[in-house]
Amino acid sequence: MNAPDSPLRGPVLIVGGGLVGASLAIALDAAGVDATLVEAAPPRADAQPSYDERNLALARATVNGLDAIGVWAHAREGATAIGHIHVSRAGEFGSVRLDARDAGLDALGWTLPARELGAALLRRLEACTRLERLAPARLETLEPIPGGWRAQVRTAEGVRGLDTPLLVGADGTDSFVRERLGIAAETHDYGQTLFVCTVTPEREHEHRAYERFSDEGPVAMLPLAGRRCGLVLTVPAAQAAATTGLDDAGYLALAQRRFGWRLGRLTRPGRRFPYAIRRVAAARLTTPRAVLVGNAAQTVHPIGAQGFNLGLRDALTLAELAAGAADPGDERLLAAYAARRAPDREGTMAMSHGLVQLACLPQPWLAPLRSMALLACDRVPPLKHALLRRGMGFRGTPPQAVLERTP
Template identity: 35%
Template sequence: MKAYDIVIAGGAMAGATAALALDTLSGGTLRIAVVEAMVPDHREHPGYDARSIALAQGSCAAFASLGLWESLAPFGTPIQHIHVSDRGHAGQTHIDAQSQGVAYLGQVIELADAGAVLHQKLQHREAIDVFCPDAVMAIERTPAAVTVRLKQGQSLTASLLIAADGGRSSCCQQLNIPRQQHDFGQVAVIANVSTALPHQGHAFERFTQTGPVALLPMSQGRCSLVWCMTAEQAQGLMQVSDDAFLHRLQQVFGWRLGKLLHVGERHAYPLTLNQVVRPVSHRVAVVGNAAQSLHPIAGQGFNLGLRDVMTLAHTLTEAASRGDDIGAMPTLMAYAKQRTPDRDATVALTSGLVHLFSNDSPLLAGARNAGLGLMSALESIKQPLVQRTIGWVEPR
């Protein structure tokens, strides 16, 4: 049996970042094991598939604080402007980097590229062992430790298990950690799209009768599409030709980027709010999508998860430096207490936007358009949304 300070189940974005943050902040004094089921530089990895992720400016700063952004930056496409509008109505608002005094509002990076960078970093840290391909098959907790048995036969023991194994977390299922779920009744159709006009760093979020449509700037002049709709509508759109798909998207999105020229492979993901009731349990902390999977309406999911990871890494390394038990409930509850306000506010924001902008009520349509108009005119009204969009949320 191998002994560690921390075992991390899941080596995709959240798990890999947690391991690297803990190693960096502790100066390599914590022994860490990362257990990952699939080699993350493979494009079929569910955490590193054709999807892109929008890293808020605050998330890029967090990666920079860990010495990681320099390696990730070449794969990023800066977001300089965000345009928010409501189809069929006049209300709209703009957010731009220059007016906020930042170089960019965020960066769009393909998960496959980010995964390859982080996985390579893990291989070069002496205090981190990576078990890949492997998986946690059984978990046993005692008052003083947690032991996991791996699929390949090895057993690992540690003071703490960090569950970072995705929205369908096997660890949470094995431990019967209670969850809350809400089905938004929507599916996200995701693809990469080429446009006739260059995006010039513009990101678009357009609210329609079926749900939001987002186009995010990507490398090579492409845009990353997230198009939310009912399951029935998604099923139909997944089956039509590329030309028919682009024609329908053009009708919904408009001509701000000129003619839509090409669409890549399409993927469809059901949208639910899926969160653990409490992100800590005896000898266990839950982070990333395992802790909460959000609607993509405001691009908050990974950015919230990264703030969880950073706070947990700081809490654990500070506890370790004091000689405290890093897996004890007082340490874990201190972490959970710090994260509750941000977590609750972000979940409320995304869920509220979904219900506000996916409703055809004339009263609500008037209210949200008035709101968008006020945001455009009054910086004080827009600023709370801007701060969360940019990621200016204190992560500790």
């Protein structure tokens, strides 16, 4: 579908009010750009599906960006600093240790429950002055019109027509906007299911985050407030039903076997939530007067916790380019957006996919190669510096909002 390119007057239309869509709406408001946000869920943290029980690992660049758009002030109190990251593979020598002190920083990133970030976004949304929110509302149809797009949106008051010079699809992995724009997407099913919950370790986490790989998939342990940790456990999809059926003692035994004893005995598991894991990559980010951001553009394996971090950089880059632009849907602006995002997007997706493929393959002959690669990343300063910088979210040409500031 193609929309002619004589600009309409009107607000940017954002479809999807999850973490990335809400962040984009706030960033556009901060940049002085009018926008309309279409949210499927009611405007409450307990109603928005993406404001769930996951514990997010927010890269330093992400926290810089959230601070720049006025969200971090509402989220800071519930966040826990990550001072050290430890990466290893079960049964193999070699590991990578990243420490904030080596970079002269107080933290590499922060952990925060998704529900608390959602609540912070909602508080900041309430202060927006150039934003109209339609919630709950559902996009029903899209059609190209001269200079933009016409959307039919169903609200509690009935169907409403909206014209926009720029349509933004922020509606998640199974994006309706992406489908209606005719943008193909490549999907890869990892055959894995992710379980998230909180646990209490015997030893203090000391602001350390752990990523541990095995033939069965990765396990992550994230530091949280009150001596708690966020446990992220991946199992083969064939074992998902059995894992779901485990009682607390059985689940803790599985987690202990997979993670090990670095933090001592694990106790007091919280409620568990499963997520099927797949990779979805849109064939392109833009069409005339339309753009995809966040999971609608790319859904990555949760290994390395890159999903929201990558999506926020999408949102902040788009807002930066739209700030002060006479026409936010201009072809050159969207081309600049795609070019700016390509190195970060492609590099992060390749890293995420390659890491899970390499680190979790069971072939014994790979073991020494993996161990040597981990040792090199830990011991060779240029490699370690590059890993540290990319892990903190500074890849390609980042949006100005994420560059160093004191959050």
